[in-house]
Amino acid sequence: MARHEKALLRVSQWLDLSRSGRQEFIDTAQRVSSSQETTYTRYDEQYLQHLQQDVFTHDEVLRYLEEAGIGEDIVQDFSSGEIPFDEVYQSWNEIRYSVNEILDLTMLLKLVHSCSENPETLSQGIDSRYKFQKLVYLVNQELADQNQLDRDTAPYDHGKLERTGFRYTYRMRSSGPFAKALEEDKRRLYASNLIDEEVMAKVETPEINEEKCRYRITLGRSGEVVMDRFASQLEAMETEVLSDWEEAIDHVVLQFGHMTVEELHEYIMDLDPVKKAEDRDLLLRGRRVKYDSEPWITISAGGEIGHV
Template sequence: MRAQLTMVGKETHHKAIERVAEWLELSRTQENLFINLAHELSSVPDTNLTHFDERYLQHLENNVFSDPQLLGFLERSGIDPTVIEQFETKQIPYDEVYQQWNVIEYSINELLDLTMLLKLIKQYSDQSEKGLVDSRYRLQKLVYLVNRRLVKQERAERDTAPYDHGKLEKTGFRYTYRKRKSGPYSKNLRDDTYRLYASDLIDEKLVQGESTPEITEQHTRLEISLGASGRVMMGRFSEMMADLDTDVLSEWESAINAVIEEFGPMSIEEFHNYVNDIEDVRNADDRKLLIRGRQVKYDNELWRTETTQEGLSDA
């Protein structure tokens, strides 16, 4: 069973990288690489962009989309030379790029994963003074602590995997964590936040001049909240999930609730000190595997685009 959900995002330039990536119709792997490279090239400290407005689009045209590294990537990816020329000459047809509707196609498992991540964001936001998750750093570490809690809970039966996975073998987030400079870090979670943001499932507000220990938040901090589409999705599926009285969901949700209750009130500094003092983290070398996420593979392209609105339907 599959479901399609149409997301109507805010057509503002702060999503230009994701919109252009979708417009190119790259494979999911290539799209990830394009977005990551573009974000790396766009991180220029002296741009002094307070808001993602028309100046931000000009910055992307001048410093990102026409950059030789990105043009080389497009050529290696087999993009039509006439399209590459549009990047090089700064003539990308943004009207065409922005007119597309975002459609996410899910299996039931994918839908569950996504909804639980949005649920964590919502529950943390509900108890926080600002009504949001105050940084990508905090989101990364909250998800890590949820999965770590599930790893530490023994299952009644023996693990089928050749490693001690605890209850994370059957439930929890599918993100694998490694030790990085900022502590536990999941590249897959980072990539997913880009896509959630591009489809307005989450919103991110840039706060300049404030850093966190996160490798993607140097000289800036990104406040995360549910986007308009995320609020719609939570409204549609939260009640459905509440009716699913299963051990898998109850253990997952209990872990989320416990982590938010224990660590939600901490400042970023207190949170950072706690997480990095966890024995597994403290003793790990750089890039060492800390937690292997729930092992699941999806066989479809999660994020694709259509030019017509299809709404929510089963397929």
Template sequence: MPDRWLALRRVGEWAGLESDQLTNYLATARPVHNQALQARKEESSKSDLRAEYFDFLNEAVFPAEPIVSFLQQNQIDNQIVKRFETGSVPVKDAFRALSVIDYGLDEIVDFVMLLKLLEQYQERAEIAVEPLENLHSLAYLVNYRLSESDSYAVSDDHGFGMLEKTGFRYTFERRGDYVWSDSLQRDQDRLAAWQILDRETIDDPQPEWDITYSVSLGEAAELFLTRFEKRLNNFDSFLLNEWEIQQNTVLEDFATSSKAGISSHLESLERFSTCGDGKVVLNGRPKKFKSERDQKKSQINV
């Protein structure tokens, strides 16, 4: 079955929801989804959703009154609300991406460093990252260690733990025993749509796994890295090297760890253990990379 939260989130984005609206939509949709899923499981003849999950969403989740009311209260276009009411939301289309996407250097830095994180992970662990939430936790630990670094590449001028010059731009929130970033997930969705990342459903997940996907480098990853990595290395080697050093130490420590092992480490960190569930545990870098050569955005053809 596709990631239960991924489908809900992608449809919310398709409907035009952003930031707090998207967060509140998910908070509304998740209990509706869980209740509908539980009712479905109690019907033994309809226990397997792998081949018809999107139909299930349109039949039992999207037309539900709490979701429709939320959309109406947030002034979503009437035609889109009608698609929810009638159970005709184009869920598959919500996963599609444009074949040509324009991005600036700031976004490409994150893409490249995320791919390098996966590349180094696979070299050490010799498997894809699984489950999906482990990738979020690893990226968080990279930023956390950068925020604790004494290097002048990191500054607290904007508040404790705010990364000024380096680290992923993603903001992380606590979600149970792991961390999650909606913006990181959106980037993963884009990279997967371009076949730069591969994301597959895990057939035999562990009981403690929340999101049963594995993530690995896709066919186009090497081409992407070849195209952009040299350019970034010429841009500002110290900042990116400092970032990569911390990234590699995280992988040395946790590339072969289970979700339980990573969660145990997170609980040992005061910033995580004292953070309420659903609350922001660490902000990403607020400043963007700039370059005279990169005033115009780069076009990525996939």
């Protein structure tokens, strides 16, 4: 995902488009922008002005909005270059998740943060989507291999993963273990400015969503705020559920964070469950969590916490 796509994604969300509609809007806007031979290296006021004056007023974009059933008044705002950016971006740096969910996603940020802090990785953040997927898998696998202290009454034995760890279920794909829900959450983290993705090189990895170029994943501005506030608290956690999870992340980063994609891929594909699995076979079931009934909180870019 290109850095500037975040701005277009926010506009598409404001338009309340479907998932496929959002992607079509982004593709249309990017096509119009690239045809004008303008290059922007930063997301800033100049780029927003370019969108407002040169892209959103273009006939191709306006035609798409009309065909998508967008209200006439909003189409007129686009046509006249008067899209209300203050309204569109007012919640740009506001994170809104359930209390239970914020813990899960915070631990993803912890993983990215730990890779950034590990001197052996020799790079900031996680240097590919492939490694992001596989490090989360290895964290859960480590927890699944640990025995619980009390009797396990679950219908399947996943050790400590029954009570802690990420909720992502992994299935076998051409790249090895892959969790679709993790990819979806990564996009949510990106849209909320919790993480950033940037193209590292025009070199593919084995990952199914990294076929043409490699992406580096780092903390976004809001993610840095969250880690500044909570990283030390996570390290000091004394509850078994959180301390085991945090220790598993640190151990996996220390053991595998420095590996190249090629080295990690060789290791992953040589694991017994992976070697025996066919395409889309279940490899590892994540911790089961339901969020619908949870209270909701917001975290602003300034680190302020509120309840919804």
